[in-house]
Amino acid sequence: MAAHTLRMFLLIVHLPLVGGLAVDTILGDRVQFPETGQCSERGATLQHTLTGGNSQPVARLEDVWKPAAGYKDRMSPNESVVLNRSNINDQGLYRLTCGSEERLIHLNVITSSEKSVPEGQAAGFTFHYFTAGELGRYRVKRNTQLVFELDLSSGSTSQGSGFENRTSVAPHWRSDGDLTLTLQGVKPEDRGDYFLYVLKDRKRGHLQAVRMRVSPALNTPEERNLEQITCTPQPPCKKTPWFTIAIIAALVLVALGVVCVQSICRSNVSSGGGRSPTEEESQPITDPRVPEENGHASLA
Ligand SMILES: *[C@@H]1O[C@H](CO)[C@@H](O)[C@H](O)[C@H]1NC(C)=O
Ligand SMILES: *[C@@H]1O[C@H](CO)[C@@H](O)[C@H](O)[C@H]1NC(C)=O
Numbered sequence: 001m002a003a004h005t006l007r008m009f010l011l012i013v014h015l016p017l018v019g020g021l022a023v024d025t026i027l028g029d030r031v032q033f034p035e036t037g038q039c040s041e042r043g044a045t046l047q048h049t050l051t052g053g054n055s056q057p058v059a060r061l062e063d064v065w066k067p068a069a070g071y072k073d074r075m076s077p078n079e080s081v082v083l084n085r086s087n088i089n090d091q092g093l094y095r096l097t098c099g100s101e102e103r104l105i106h107l108n109v110i111t112s113s114e115k116s117v118p119e120g121q122a123a124g125f126t127f128h129y130f131t132a133g134e135l136g137r138y139r140v141k142r143n144t145q146l147v148f149e150l151d152l153s154s155g156s157t158s159q160g161s162g163f164e165n166r167t168s169v170a171p172h173w174r175s176d177g178d179l180t181l182t183l184q185g186v187k188p189e190d191r192g193d194y195f196l197y198v199l200k201d202r203k204r205g206h207l208q209a210v211r212m213r214v215s216p217a218l219n220t221p222e223e224r225n226l227e228q229i230t231c232t233p234q235p236p237c238k239k240t241p242w243f244t245i246a247i248i249a250a251l252v253l254v255a256l257g258v259v260c261v262q263s264i265c266r267s268n269v270s271s272g273g274g275r276s277p278t279e280e281e282s283q284p285i286t287d288p289r290v291p292e293e294n295g296h297a298s299l300a
């Protein structure tokens, strides 16, 4: 319940940094510049402040926002400024001049890693931080929603709504700085962008992003053997499929039948004692079945 109160609804836009808005985007994603849609002053401009104090025009408001040269391939005229694909050079400070008003927007372009986790399985988000001296709050968010928070001084934790009893870090985090978060029982609605960072002096440090997809639940081990779902990663995956086993078994049976017929013929001729060869020959039937069992073990 306490976790509820910690929930935040600030969509992408978060804490003002240097007297402005901060916007997070994952590299390559589309970015909508906040407040550009609310401005209706003709001649309003959005400029990117470059290092050294120079400014580069991004867009200008006429009847709609029009992209400046250099942005035309990534931006269409629109009611708000939307950059279709962010790149790392888009990072930094933007100045929105709307009539007599000015707003600063800090765009943070974050590189992320991707992971795909089958529904029902556990997801691990790797994170290491120097926990021997510097302190602060370790926080994990999904999009803008709190997932997990750990106070590095007191060790107290809280979990976001919907993540109760599903998140944990290894108990030895204080001694080894391993703050890797485990999320148990992944659900389809857990998909999204996870941001992991340490909040200290109102600043985020060691920011890391992971884009998580949730794939369909793994089937039962029997079905997995049939469909070879676990062989998805790369082609060099050689598990004996069922039909191969069936063919081998059939061949063995045929061979057995031949041997059997021959031995029966022979025993007919040499009278009695015809059973033992059949028992010995029956051994190979069980052999092809061994890989199935191994299959189970290796899948676990
Ligand atoms: C930007 O994306 C929108 C929506 O997908 C698309 O309609 C538009 O043509 C794109 N503009 C440019 C310049 O790529
Ligand atoms: C125009 O802006 C809206 C958001 O205000 C966005 O959803 C839409 O995709 C944009 N269209 C283009 C063509 O960029």
Ligand SMILES: *[C@@H]1O[C@H](CO)[C@@H](O)[C@H](O)[C@H]1NC(C)=O
Pocket (backbone or CB within 6 Å): 164, 165
């Ligand atoms: C989490 O675990 C506690 C203690 O076992 C339990 O009281 C609580 O209902 C659980 N919460 C959820 C959302 O499962």
